[in-house]
Amino acid sequence: MRQEEERNQTNHVRYVQIVVFRLGDEEYALNIDQIKEVVITPSITRVPQKPSFIKGVANIRGNIIAMLDLEEKFGLRKTIDEHAGNNFTLVIDSAEYKMGVLVKEVPNTLSIAESSIEEITLAGDSGIEQSYIKGIVKLEKRLIIMIDIFKVLSQYEEQQVFKKQTALV
Template sequence: MPDADKNAKQEAVIQLIVFRLGDEEYGIRIEQVKEVTITPEIARMPKTPSFVKGIANLRGDIITIIDLEERFQLRAATAEPAGITYTLAIEAKDYTIGIMVREVPQPLSIPVSIIEKAPEFIQDINIHDKYIEGIAKINGRIVVVLDMLKLLTPAEIMQLQPKAESSAAATRTKA
């Protein structure tokens, strides 16, 4: 019987990186975060959505920096962040983006079982935005768990990719 007790206690746990957007806490699975750093100098880019702050050099890689508070409309687009911000580098299969946040992100371990599906009305409103993995309630806190790999639409991903890569791909397609 002791083995059964051990198995019961071996509940699946996930590691999140938790940060604030507006007044709410959001979390990303740690395996989706390549690194966390103080936001490097950002070069603005023309003709990009307002939530795209620009591009930055992160350890030799040029990545697009986006502001989730603006993306989720949790803050006025005209309000610029004051002071030091932090960037979470998110690495997907075809791109790496930087998510800008205003406070130092914190790690948090939680049991998978406490992540509840987002309420139906939120799922219906965000029918094309399946980036909300669920809601975790822990010690009086509510953490919205995001799937960062579903955050951007395919059209936005294409728009954010460096032009050199897309023109090279176009050349290969024509050949």
């Protein structure tokens, strides 16, 4: 009876697919549901008077989207060379947001057990809770910071960037 219960518990392991990418020296991940596609970064048109981590806008498949540099937003060591041709963009497309997240290397997809994500709550330098960090994924010798891309921007930044997407154009 005990073995059957253990088998049933093992069969109920929930898996999540994540997209893993590198920012600075660390690995970060987004739930695959938050990403529409991954493309080679097109040319970016700078837009004046936007936060410095908004690199401008780009035309991806006919959609004009804001291009975010999370390394700059998070204050990490810079690894993205804006002038190199092999950077990639994670395209985020939801009812509220249409944006691209710049990454240097081709991201990879992993299927992980939900139980391998350890929830944490961190406060930033200003004491503001960093609710965009959903947890840390523990895989063997790797620690991957799981983020919620929809919580990365503050309300003020959202207003600056996403006023119905027309404010950028």
